[in-house]
Amino acid sequence: MFDCTSSERECLPVIIIGAGISGLLLAQELRKTNTPFRVFERDKDFLTRGAGWGLTLHWSLPALRELLPTDLHAQLRDTYVDRAAVERGETSTFPFFDLSTGERKGASPKLSEEARIRVTRERFRKLLATGIDIEWGKVFKESHDTSESVAAVFEDGSTHQGRLIVGCDGGHSRVRRALLHQRYNNHPIPVRLLGFTLAVKAEQAGPIRALDPFFLQGTASVSNVFMYISLLEAPQTPDCNSAYVYQVCISWNTTKPPCDIPARSNSASAQQERIAIIREVSKQWAEPFKTFVQLIPDTTNVQQLDISDFPPSAGVDAAGRVLLVGDACHAMSMYRGEGANHAIVDVLELKERVLPHLHRDKTLTAAVRKFEEGVIERTRPAVLASRKACLDAHDWHNLTPDSPLLTRRQMHLKFDG
Structure with a gap:
């Protein structure tokens, strides 16, 4: 039912589920290389969920610069929460206080614009959507995988074939639910x-x-x-x-x-x-x-x-041509501010490890599995560190300078919870 001919397979798109940061950044990468893709988003428009969060981007900035098209990178400052302050040379130290006494208990070093920026998710997302045709109001239901293609089925009854399905649909991912069956639930944090x-x-x-x-x-x-x-x-x-x-x-x-x-x-x-x-x-x-x-x-x-959070588990194999990126793969609490950074690096690793195999049926599944293993190795410690930071944030008398709430943000952590 979902098979297609060899010539048709060459034109099959990468199906991106979710028009968040990782989904749109992947779309921009595919757009740069003229690789067919389609972006499906369950929301009705950009305003469905409100303005969203402020985001701190730091160790992911080299990856972001590599992925962003040149014209969009030139507009990155337009997404800053306060462009004028940055141009005046103002920087944040993310100070931490005892709210009961007003005493400052800690802060991070000042970093230049090249090393750390603060953006609004809304403006950043709209920048990444430049030139991207988003198909709104499409709620993912399930997928059907073959050795040569994959089909995404939506709740409206429509079916769309592709070379690959990339689940970028957030912390309560429907793609994760369909992919992992009984192991998809988030871990509740009290x-x-x-x-x-x-x-x-x-x-x-x-x-x-x-x-x-x-x-x-x-x-x-x-x-x-x-x-x-x-x-x-x-x-x-x-x-x-x-x-x-x-x-x-x-x-x-x-x-x-x-x-x-x-x-x-x-x-x-x-x-x-x-x-x-x-x-x-x-x-x-x-x-x-x-x-x-x-x-x-x-x-x-x-x-x-x-x-809640979702620490990805080692040994969870990809379902052939379906994989998870960003919060869909490794939802983490916001108490270390690293979720968006990992999502951006996910896309760079997808570019390097999977996309070169997109039209190689014999090696694509192995490439997806290798990509997943790398993402799990990098992000599981980050999810658990963010969980510990969350719990420490509400336990003053056991909070120490070594807590993940206060320690340096970095891409690779040695943290097993």
């Missing part, structure tokens, strides 16, 4: 996060910007509640009246909650409950954290997230 965006005037942002122009984090020694404040957008001219837009996230270990846990619904009452929790928790903090977080308006949309 941490709940409340996140929201906050637009403030320059004078309100001033005390936070004095601590760091881009990002800061901390744990309250009294309650073990963790918080980070991440700049998403800043005025780009001195006389601009635009607001500073921040992402604020507050989280705690659910086995020792600081207050009543809000319901999972997004009803108006649940939203008010979440806002009340944020205000109650933050009123115990030192300045400037207390006053800043207390600025949260009554109409704020607060998102709730129960943290």
